[in-house]
Amino acid sequence: MPTHWRYTMKKIDTPIYALEADAALLHVKSSPEGLSSQEATLRLERDGPNRLSEPPKESALKRFVYQFHNVLIYVLLGAALLTAVLEHWIDTGVIIGVVLVNAIIGFVQEGKAEKALEGLRQMLASKATVLRDGAWSEIDAALLVEGDVVRLRSGDRVSADMRLLEVTGLRIEEAALTGESVPVFKETKPVREEAGVGDRSCMAHSSTLVVAGRGVGVITATGPRSEIGRIGTMMLEVETLQTPLTLQMEAFGKILSLAIIGIAVCFGLLGWWLHGYGLEEIFLAAIGFAVATIPEGLPAIMTITLALGVERMARRNAITRKLTAVETLGSVSVICSDKTGTLTCNEMTVRHVVTPKGMYGVSGTGYAPVGEVQFEGEAVVLEDHPVLGHFARAMALCNDADIVQKEEKWELVGEPTEGALRAFGMKLGVTPKAKRLGVIPFESENKFMATLVEGEKREIFLKGAPDRLLERAAFQWGASGLEPLDKAFWEGQIEALSFQGLRVLAACAKEAAADQEILGMEDVQEGMVFLGLAGIVDPPRPEAIEAIKACHSAGIRVVMITGDHGGTAMAIAREMGITSERVITGEEIEKADEVSLREKVLTCNVFARTSPEHKLRLVKAFQAGGAVVAMTGDGVNDAPALKRADVGIAMGIKGTEATKEAAKIVLADDNFSSIAAAVKEGRTIYDNLKKAIVFILPTNGAEGLVILTAVLFGLALPLTPLQILWVNMVTAVTLALALSFEPSEPDIMRRPPRKSGERILDGVLVWRIGFVSVLIGGATMGVFFYEIHEGVGLEVARTIAVNTLVFGEIFYLFNARFLRTSSLRKEKLFSNPVAWVCVGILLVLQLVFVYMPFMQFLFASSALAWKHWFISLGIGMVIFGIVEAEKALMRRLYM
Known part of the structure; x- marks a missing residue:
């Protein structure tokens, strides 16, 4: 076994970026000649293609069914089932219709399912140049395997994670993967084991972009095993949390549902015990109470309010x-x-320039040549600062980038740092034209670029890392011309700029021989004139x-x-x-x-x-x-x-x-500033949802109180279940909807964020819901029994009761628009014109309810005389006045 193979076996737990290049090749069982086609096929079968797995997709049916996942909806569906068993088909149809409307609204607004992994897959390279069977060929990037030797060139998208074996001026844009604001210079030397992704200079990662140079690397990870693949796996495993509002509404719905079901069962039993109701009557009374007290319009109004917020936020980008x-x-x-x-801005900008004369400030951001250069607080006149002009000229002529204007926008062609230097020169009006005779391209080993140019004379310019240029410089410009280099001064300036988080580049120059045609490394080894420093940053917006x-x-x-x-x-x-x-x-x-x-x-x-x-x-x-x-x-x-x-x-x-x-x-x-506007919008929406709840629940409370009182005392129901559904829906989609258009409260962005566990309704608002429920419910029952006593028919009395309930809600809407402050001010009364439009629509709907024959058939309503309308109107005005008095009392007690 070769010595280096044994070394690799000992270092098997060492990350591949911490291994030498030959050890890295052995680690993936490859060689500088790459793999054979046969071996590549075997590895492809073992590891799978170089692509990310398909993202899980949620069907439209599943998303639609999920709209019914609400405890209040479950209670309504139960009520619909009971009415169907009792063959009260109109009641069943209306309840089911209400539930379906809610579901359709939610389904349409929720939109499409997430496609996070699809977005990742679109970033992967489609082709790669690979060395197989001793020859270079272009293949589908999905066919790459661990151990393949791959070639990288400027403009390529890296096809898989790879350990670099050879580099020549290789720079890779990794911002999307690491957050690094400038392209990273790559080299072949290993890095320490603890190095993060952004510090692994000997690695090239899948989906990143080669912006300059060339290189050769061996594939170390493909598909889901690459860095971008690991991110995809993390996204699958990340748990998405429920929102604070969802949690609050779920808790609120559970408590409300349990209370409704418990009370419905209890008073049904009381009706049987006190008044000998039969089973069907008990069920109908319980259903009537459930339908009365369930705010079935609340899910719809919540969805519509959020949807309106979405539309307003879209207008704010x-x-x-x-x-x-x-x-x-x-x-x-x-x-x-x-x-x-x-x-x-993600656009590099020169912020400071230092020459022997001192430090200059540069205004403006990005690549647009808009801004000025200042010295000691005053705009620079270039004739008075010749060294600054020489520095800008050097940076422009030792540069491969260009800035072009497309319509009203300036765009960079080239590397961001060089673009920043181009923009700096253009701010000074320095856009020199000269013939380039020779170039030494940037190499990570040298950390500088040099050019030989011919203008009025032949000159050599050098741009790069300050420490490397200081080694080659012997002079600097002083007040009276060339003077010896003050190295200590420049090192102090470099440290000061670096402390500010700036990327520092230096420029040097020297005159070349009149007949020099070729630029070599020996031409920039010594005797350069140090011109100055540029401090570059990706500036804040x-x-x-x-x-x-x-x-x-x-x-x-x-x-x-x-x-x-x-x-x-x-x-x-x-x-x-x-x-x-x-x-x-x-x-x-x-x-x-x-x-x-x-x-x-x-x-x-x-x-x-x-x-x-x-x-x-x-x-x-x-x-x-x-x-x-x-x-x-x-x-x-x-x-x-x-x-x-x-x-x-x-x-x-x-x-x-x-x-x-x-x-x-x-x-x-x-634009980060859009977030602040969105936060304000979010707070306004929460305020308006709270107002909608405080408005809707007294309607249900009043209706429930009416049904409960009638059953307990064995009286005729002032409202039928279908009439209750009618009131709930028309007030929700008109009056409650108007609250979605309420403007922001003046102090909304001076409040602290609400706590995630905070109850949606505090004690004062719970009291108000109960108080207004009794107020409107009592008025509705009072009118109903008064009209019965006066000898009007049951259908007429019930229609008057419905109108009284509706007018009570109309006037209470203006109370609910301001939960704490008074509504009796002109500027507040007309600050939401949508509220008045919604009141008008509701009055039209009530006219249809009262006078249209098909509505009279469906809802057992009856035509009314005009005097009955004035009774309901007068009661509504009284309710408004009483609630305003209650608000004033609460302000005195609790504020």
């Missing part, structure tokens, strides 16, 4: 994929945000800074979780107003157990060099502490955490398809 996510935003207490492309302030005012904690380096993360965090005692890295997260991690997240707001697993663990740690978490991101590495978060928010422009499909909300403008 927030596309909602899950209805309940709209409301959940209103209870968010922690926003975990990715840095690159979310809080930042200005609007995101304001959005973070708004979130802080609303009591929401903003946390940065990024795959980028700690220094860069902390610098951006400080600039954005995210305060943190320190940065916690992925290594620390890896070592921490669940308990200690929960303690760490209490004080730290910046997490760097994080992997998808780390982001997922952090979201879980926040949730374990009782937080309602929103997670934003744009890369594949964010997808599992987005799915686990209470609200996952993806970037719509620069976000990957996998990220969008894992999220509940997609920002169409990639």
Whole structure:
């Protein structure tokens, strides 16, 4: 057995990125000549194709059936079954119709099932250049296996995870996978075992993009075993939590259903014991009570309110994929945000330039040549700063990128860092044209690029890592011309820029011989003139800074979780107003157990060099502490955490398809400030849902009280079950719907987030529901028995009772629009015009109910004289006044 094979066997537990290249080949049982076709076929049969598994799909039928999964709906279906057994077919049909309307509304609004894994699969390469049987050939990437030797070139999408064996200026864009804001320079040297995905410089990962150079690597993992495959597996395993509203409504529905069923059974038995009701009468009375007290319109109004919120958020560039996510935003207490492309522009920008004269500030963001260069607070006139102009010229001529304007947008063609340097020169008006005679391309071993150009004279320019250029420089520009290099000065400036989280590049130049035609390494070894430094950063979005302030005012904690380096993360965090005692890295997260991690997240707001697993663990740690978490991101590495978060928010422009499909909300403008607007919308929706509940339940309470009183005293029912259903539905889809259009309360973004376990109704609102139920129910019974006493027929008396109930609800709507404050102010009375439109629609429906023959047949209603309408109107006005007096009393007692 060869020595290096024995070495590999000893190191079998060592990660492949920590092995030397030859040991890595042996580890996957391959060689520099690749595999034979026969061996590749055997491995393909063993490991399966290089693709991700199909995502589980939910059928439309299953999603429709799920709309009936509500305890209140179960009680209604039970009532429909009993009426069918008793052959009361009209009652059965109306109840079933109400249930189906609710289900259809929910089904249409919920939309399509998630396609997270489909989005991941679309990112995989379709073709690969592989070495088999000693020859290079292009094959379907799905046929790649572990041990295949694959070639990479600029523009290729990496087809599988691979250990690099050869590299020549290889740079790979890994932002979607790691959060790294600039392409990563690759090399073949192994890295330490503890290195995270973003630090594995000898690896190329599936789905990432080669932006420059070339390389050869051996496949180490395919399909579900690759890094992107692991993310797909994580997404399948991630548990999606129920939203706070869903949990509250489920608990509320269970308590209400148990109470309704218990009371219905008790008073049915009382009717049998006190008044000798037969079995059918007992069942009909119990069904009447159940139908009366169940807020069957509530699921529909909840769905419609959320759907209206979705529409309003879409106008603010927030596309909602899950209805309940709209409301959940209103209870968010922690926003975990990715840095690159979310809080930042994902467009590199020169922020500072240092020349021997001093430091310059550069304004503007991204690749648009908009902004100015300032020195000591004043805009630079280039004639007064010749060295700055020479520096900008060097950076422009030692550069392979270009910036082009398409319509009103400036776009980069090339590498982001070089694009930033191009934009900087254009801000100064420096766009030099010169013939390039020679070039030394960037190599990871050298960490610089050099060009030989011919303009007015022949010059050599050098651009790259400052330490490498300082080694080759002997001079710098001073006030009186060339002077010896002050190395200590430049090292201090490099340290100062790096401390700010900036990526630092340097530029050098020297004059070439007039007849020089070729550029070699010996030409840049010494004697260069050091021109200056550029500090480059992916800058924060200005609007995101304001959005973070708004979130802080609303009591929401903003946390940065990024795959980028700690220094860069902390610098951006400080600039954005995210305060943190320190940065916690992925290594620390890896070592921490669940308990200690929960303690760490209490004080730290910046997490760097994080992997998808780390982001997922952090979201879980926040949730374990009782937080309602929103997670934003744009890369594949964010997808599992987005799915686990209470609200996952993806970037719509620069976000990957996998990220969008894992999220509940997609920002169409990639603007963090849209989140603050969405939080406000979510809080408004919750307020309006609470108003709808406080409005709807007294209707049911009043109806239940009417039925209960009639049964207990052996009286004729003032309302039939079908008339009750009519009132419930028409008031829900008109009056309750009007509450969905209520504007935001003035203090809505100055309140702290509501607690996830907070009851949807507090003691004051529970009291009001009971108080108004007695008020409206008592008025309805009073009118009914008064009219019976006056000698009108049963159908007429019941129709008047229905009208009284409806008018009581109309006036109570204006009470419910403001739960705490008075409604007796003109600006409040007309602040929601939809409410008045809905009142008009309801009055038309009541006219149809009272006077149309087919409605009289279905609901046993009867035509009324005009005086009966004025009785109901007067009672409604009295109810409004009494409730306003009660609100004033409660304000005095509890506020």
